[in-house]
Amino acid sequence: MRGFSVLASWLILGMAAGAGQAPSTLFLSWEGDPRTTMTAQWMRGPGLGQPPSSGKSETLQWRTAGEGEWKERTAEVLEFPDPKLWRKRQIEYSAMQNKKALFPHPTKRKASEWVFLRVRWEGLEPGRTYEFKTGDSPVWKFRTAPAxxxxxxxxxxxxxxxxxxxxxxxxxxxxxxxxxxxxxxxxxxxxxxxxxxxxxxxxxxxxxxxxxxxxxxxxxxxxxxxxxxxxxxxxxxxxxxxxxxxxxxxxxxxxxxxxxxxxxxxxxxxxxxxxxxxxxxxxxxxxxxxxxxxxxxxxxxxxxxxxxxxxxxxxxxxxxxxxxxxxxxxxxxxxxxxxxxxxxxxxxxxxxxxxxxxxxxxxxxxxxxxxxxxxxxxxxxxxxxxxxxxxxxxxxxxxxxxxxxxxxxxxxxxxxxxxxxxxxxxxxx
Ligand SMILES: [Fe+2]
Missing domain, CATH: 3.60.21.10 (Metallo-dependent phosphatases)
Structure with a gap:
């Protein structure tokens, strides 16, 4: 019985960690005015945490540093390219065509094991520090460029x-x-x-x-x-x-x-x-x-x-x-x-x-x-x-x-x- 409960709690802990694993690749960049915008992106896939299941995403909480309630944003989920895998699939597909086998078209199959997630901010205040976190991450900060x-x-x-x-x-x-x-x-x-x-x-x-x-x-x-x-x-x-x-x-x-x-x-x-x-x-x-x-x-x-x-x-x-x-x-x-x-x-x-x-x-x-x-x-x-x-x-x-x-x-x-x-x-x- 004790063995079962240890196993159960291990499984629950393991699932929770997988679901909210702190992104180890998260980075910031600008796609617009550095005074009022910010973009955060991070990847999921082998070794980087489970990609969200189809139709699902991850959320990110953020606020002006030290002020008020956390607000929530849902990340956009996009396929991260894997050209080597695409090429392999293409070769497999050509081989199948040659054999005239009835395999599904490779584009219908999973094209990459990697995804990336993106949150974009606009309308931020210049020269301000913001806090954000996602899943089990610590609270990170970003700063907009000063006016x-x-x-x-x-x-x-x-x-x-x-x-x-x-x-x-x-x-x-x-x-x-x-x-x-x-x-x-x-x-x-x-x-x-x-x-x-x-x-x-x-x-x-x-x-x-x-x-x-x-x-x-x-x-x-x-x-x-x-x-x-x-x-x-x-x-x-x-x-x-x-x-x-x-x-x-x-x-x-x-x-x-x-x-x-x-x-x-x-x-x-x-x-x-x-x-x-x-x-x-x-x-x-x-x-x-x-x-x-x-x-x-x-x-x-x-x-x-x-x-x-x-x-x-x-x-x-x-x-x-x-x-x-x-x-x-x-x-x-x-x-x-x-x-x-x-x-x-x-x-x-x-x-x-x-x-x-x-x-x-x-x-x-x-x-x-x-x-x-x-x-x-x-x-x-x-x-x-x-x-x-x-x-x-x-x-x-x-x-x-x-x-x-x-x-x-x-x-x-x-x-x-x-x-x-x-x-x-x-x-x-
Ligand atoms: Fe170079």
């Missing part, structure tokens, strides 16, 4: 994470500086738009690392790199819809921000803007140049204007012209940026630390902070042309922490132990 620039406000920017212990250390270091957001400018999970387990591992790492001591989860502002896309780069004659299918994880999670093939400018009121371009992964670079010119021009009055793209204009581990994207950016994007009021550029892709000052042929000299080494395997910088323009170089994992005030920004490259590797002060242009 005006708050002196000392920081954000972090880097690229090329992968799912390494170094990535987790660097993301923790970034979080310890209390940034409003973390920007990863491409090559997040190294899942290549097809390895779903690797993608899930990245979100586990990001969830664990990108939170403050007070339990505030730090939104991720994502840019695209070659490792988001099957094949890495745009292919001639491919439409945006076709290319988007080659980056299924990226567009599942960030398609709310990247709705068209145009680049995205994320504006934080009238005090900070981040322009995120695509170095030919889904959209050819030539199609983005007039957008860049127009969007730099329309943000002339924004005191802190930054741009980010993945393939470095000033390569370090690669050669000066190893990839045509580098040359295209130097010849077409850098001059526009030199003519603008841009404070700095973030580049990635070469897995080391390099800060270059542009030559200023078209206007002002601009700092280009690179080259993507949050956690990906480090490479040795040997590009001689970039070396002549470089102000700092090191073979170190790092992320840049950018601290803003009204008249200057301080950009600090921080390493795995939180040590300062490089520091630049930029006066308001």
């Amino acid at each position: 005006q620039l708050e002196p000392g406000m920081t954000f972090a920017a880097g690229g090329d994470s992968d799912v390494t212990p170094e990535a987790e250390e660097i993301l923790r270091t970034a979080a310890s500086r209390d940034p409003l957001f973390i920007h990863v400018g491409g090559d997040l999970a190294y899942s290549d738009g097809q390895h779903v387990e690797q993608e899930m591992e990245f979100w586990r790492i990001y969830h664990r690392a990108a939170q403050t001591k007070e339990g505030r989860l730090i939104p991720l502002v994502a840019g695209i790199g070659n490792h988001e896309v099957q094949g890495g780069y745009w292919k001639p004659n491919q439409t945006f819809a076709q290319m988007r299918e080659k980056a299924p994880f990226y567009y599942a999670l960030f398609g709310g921000l990247y709705r068209t093939e145009e680049p995205v400018a994320l504006d934080f009121g009238d005090y900070l803007s981040l322009l995120m371009l695509d170095t030919g992964h889904v959209t050819p670079m030539e199609r983005q140049t007039s957008w860049l010119e127009k969007n730099l021009e329309s943000r002339k009055g924004v005191p802190w204007l930054f741009s980010s793209w993945h393939v470095a204009a000033y390569p370090s581990a690669r050669g000066w012209d190893s990839q045509p994207m580098s040359g295209y950016a130097r010849e077409n994007w850098i001059p526009l940026i030199e003519k603008s009021r841009t404070a700095g550029v973030f580049n990635h892709h070469d897995h080391d630390l390099q800060r270059v000052e542009t030559e200023g042929k078209a206007g002002r000299k601009i700092m280009v902070f690179g080259n993507g080494a949050i956690g990906a395997g480090l490479r040795w910088a040997n590009c001689e042309e970039s070396a002549r323009l470089a102000k700092f170089r090191a073979m170190e994992h790092h992320i840049y922490v950018v601290s803003l005030t009204a008249d200057k920004v301080v950009v600090t490259a921080v390493g795995r132990q939180g040590q300062e590797l490089d520091r630049t002060e930029i006066r308001r242009p």
Whole structure:
């Protein structure tokens, strides 16, 4: 009898844990105005808790920090893509067709073992902290961007994470500086738009690392790199819809921000803007140049204007012209940026630390902070042309922490132990 009751309570406890298991991949991002919106997404599937049964969902409770009753939101449930499984099913289906067997059509069968859940907030108050929880999760917090620039406000920017212990250390270091957001400018999970387990591992790492001591989860502002896309780069004659299918994880999670093939400018009121371009992964670079010119021009009055793209204009581990994207950016994007009021550029892709000052042929000299080494395997910088323009170089994992005030920004490259590797002060242009 005692054995039965132990077994029964174990089963009940087990079922309860499954039903409300704290999501270990939950992360925040923005799909609209960072002052008034927020999006939370988390995944379910093997190792991440049971997906809700058909027609069911999970609920999330939230409120302004410390104030009043909890309000409830039901998450939207969406299938998380699993391209390898889709391909396997397609092969099975073709084999069945060849045998003329009467099997059900594969699209009628479960296409993926993974789902993701999404809650979107709109109409929030700027500069407020909110609390939320779901299932058995602790109470987490999020913060909207302030209405005006708050002196000392920081954000972090880097690229090329992968799912390494170094990535987790660097993301923790970034979080310890209390940034409003973390920007990863491409090559997040190294899942290549097809390895779903690797993608899930990245979100586990990001969830664990990108939170403050007070339990505030730090939104991720994502840019695209070659490792988001099957094949890495745009292919001639491919439409945006076709290319988007080659980056299924990226567009599942960030398609709310990247709705068209145009680049995205994320504006934080009238005090900070981040322009995120695509170095030919889904959209050819030539199609983005007039957008860049127009969007730099329309943000002339924004005191802190930054741009980010993945393939470095000033390569370090690669050669000066190893990839045509580098040359295209130097010849077409850098001059526009030199003519603008841009404070700095973030580049990635070469897995080391390099800060270059542009030559200023078209206007002002601009700092280009690179080259993507949050956690990906480090490479040795040997590009001689970039070396002549470089102000700092090191073979170190790092992320840049950018601290803003009204008249200057301080950009600090921080390493795995939180040590300062490089520091630049930029006066308001
Ligand atoms: Fe890359």
